[in-house]
Amino acid sequence: MKKLLITGGAGFIGSECIRQGVKRGYKIIAADKLTYAGDMERIREVERDIVFYNTDIANKEVVTHIFKKEKPDAVVHWAAESHVDRSIMDASPFLETNIKGTQVLLEAAKNCGVERLINISTDEVYGELGKDGQFFETTPLNPNSPYSVSKASQDMLGRAYYRTYGLPVITVRPSNNYGPWQYPEKLIPVVILKAINNEKIPVYGKGENIREWLFASDCVEAVFLILEKGTIGEAYNIGSGEEKRNVEVVKHILQILGKSDRLIEFTKDRPGHDFRYSLNSEKIRKQLDWQSQVYFQDGIEKTVRWYVDNIGWVNKKLEYLTTYWSMAYK
Numbered sequence: 001m002k003k004l005l006i007t008g009g010a011g012f013i014g015s016e017c018i019r020q021g022v023k024r025g026y027k028i029i030a031a032d033k034l035t036y037a038g039d040m041e042r043i044r045e046v047e048r049d050i051v052f053y054n055t056d057i058a059n060k061e062v063v064t065h066i067f068k069k070e071k072p073d074a075v076v077h078w079a080a081e082s083h084v085d086r087s088i089m090d091a092s093p094f095l096e097t098n099i100k101g102t103q104v105l106l107e108a109a110k111n112c113g114v115e116r117l118i119n120i121s122t123d124e125v126y127g128e129l130g131k132d133g134q135f136f137e138t139t140p141l142n143p144n145s146p147y148s149v150s151k152a153s154q155d156m157l158g159r160a161y162y163r164t165y166g167l168p169v170i171t172v173r174p175s176n177n178y179g180p181w182q183y184p185e186k187l188i189p190v191v192i193l194k195a196i197n198n199e200k201i202p203v204y205g206k207g208e209n210i211r212e213w214l215f216a217s218d219c220v221e222a223v224f225l226i227l228e229k230g231t232i233g234e235a236y237n238i239g240s241g242e243e244k245r246n247v248e249v250v251k252h253i254l255q256i257l258g259k260s261d262r263l264i265e266f267t268k269d270r271p272g273h274d275f276r277y278s279l280n281s282e283k284i285r286k287q288l289d290w291q292s293q294v295y296f297q298d299g300i301e302k303t304v305r306w307y308v309d310n311i312g313w314v315n316k317k318l319e320y321l322t323t324y325w326s327m328a329y330k
């Protein structure tokens with residue numbers, strides 16, 4: 001049985017990675033600082049099957065201790081400050097966790113030795129597209145927000161540790177994820193909750209910005225394929241191919257909930273808001289035979305149902321969301 005260290009395991013996608021990892025028979029070690037975005041509730045059902053460290057990945061002593069004690073065979077690095085709007089208000093935690101934290105993790109992995117380290121980046125590192133075109137793994141990085149700059153730095157640090165020290169890093173760049181358990185500051189859960197409460201739904205600009213929506217379980221399945229069969233030193237895009245304008249996503253959710261489009265309220269655009277992201281995911285499809293399993297139509301229904309059924313969890317989160325509440329796009 002392989003030992004897998006998962007950072008950010010109490011987060012939205014990291015927790016799905018733990019659940020799938022346990023099912024796949026990995027011995028899971030998780031490390032998470034439990035920031036506002038982390039929550040042990042997400043991994044309650046597998047808590048007894050894993051070893052959990054409540055730690056900051058930027059803490060060199062603790063991270064080194066974890067590597068020495070647990071001797072993981074591989075690492076999947078999800079831990080990050082992940083919300084663009086927060087990075088616009090204050091970039092410093094993004095630099096601390098996404099850049100310094102990643103460097104501490106890479107250094108410990110280099111010193112202790114691992115078979116593979118999956119460095120989770122994002123489609124946002126490529127910058128912005130117009131109506132046409134796609135990002136390939138070879139597209140130069142051109143990030144625009146403090147968040148995406150911190151992620152591009154994380155991404156390039158992984159490359160540097162591979163090129164300079166031979167650390168077996170694979171870089172993964174997924175598109176926008178959605179699904180159960182996402183913290184209610186990101187577009188989809190915000191819209192669902194506002195709609196349930198018959199509150200106005202703030203939509204940046206005219207809602208024309210386009211994102212490619214990937215169900216979180218599909219993203220994690222792709223990451224396990226890359227972990228097990230991907231080529232060391234390379235990068236992989238993970239996208240569903242399902243591009244939607246933000247306003248389309250909002251209207252779709254309103255329709256599922258039987259609510260009126262009149263709840264939509266267009267607001268001043270996010271500063272530096274990238275217009276469109278679109279990944280070319282041929283590499284993972286052809287090389288690793290991956291395909292997303294969940295169509296947006298079904299995934300969004302499942303997601304809306306989950307939030308309706310788990311409104312108690314979400315309401316607990318709302319206590320923390322005051323000033324951020326109306327600025328909710330990833």
Ligand SMILES: NC(=O)c1ccc[n+]([C@@H]2O[C@H](COP(=O)([O-])OP(=O)(O)OC[C@H]3O[C@@H](n4cnc5c(N)ncnc54)[C@H](O)[C@@H]3O)[C@@H](O)[C@H]2O)c1
Binds near residue numbers: 008011037056
């Ligand atoms: N959500 C998306 O649409 C998306 C898309 C592409 C890439 N990503 C990347 O995937 C990863 C996971 O995203 P998510 O949406 O699950 O994020 P999230 O915000 O839900 O979870 C992040 C987790 O990291 C933990 N964390 C934060 N700072 C930490 C630190 N210093 N030390 C240890 N743990 C820390 C948090 O407590 C939380 O549990 C991130 O790296 C993100 O950049 C996300």
